[in-house]
Amino acid sequence: MDIKEIQSLIKFVAKSGASEVKLETDDIKITIRTGSTGGHETTYVQQVPMAPAQMAPAAVPVATDDASSASPAQDGSVDDSKFIIIKSPIIGTFYRKPSPDKPSFVEVGSTIAKGDVLCVIEAMKLFNDIESEVSGKIVKILVDDSSPVEFDQPLFLVDPS
Structure with a gap:
């Protein structure tokens, strides 16, 4: 399975x-x-050890009628319909850094390319690198560091332009 x-x-x-x-x-x-x-x-x-899997998040356009999962940038004048939400592919604990003494993978305003590591999600003692499936600029980070995340929970808001 x-x-x-x-x-x-x-x-x-x-x-x-x-x-x-x-x-x-x-x-x-x-x-x-x-x-x-x-x-x-x-x-x-x-019951039987399984090999760690590298997971890539699904990139889905933001639905403008779902204000609870994607809030606009802090100035409130941003059009959400042009952004892409990167969602969690697994249940686990969200980490913005590879380790506590290292810098975060991305910050708001960071330019990302397809394949860039955005964060790590720990699931069952395995650390899974979450890579971007889109290129663009991070507009908002929707989850706090060291927070639990659910499957399909929005993590990042990305401007693909």
């Missing part, structure tokens, strides 16, 4: 309204529990 299948399973369980789903195969055991408060907790228990 690969990460895309696991992510699809999490989305399906969240939409279905089931309170708990357990799936066991020869090499992995997954339990997904959803709470009555609307949030969900996902627990992965790995």
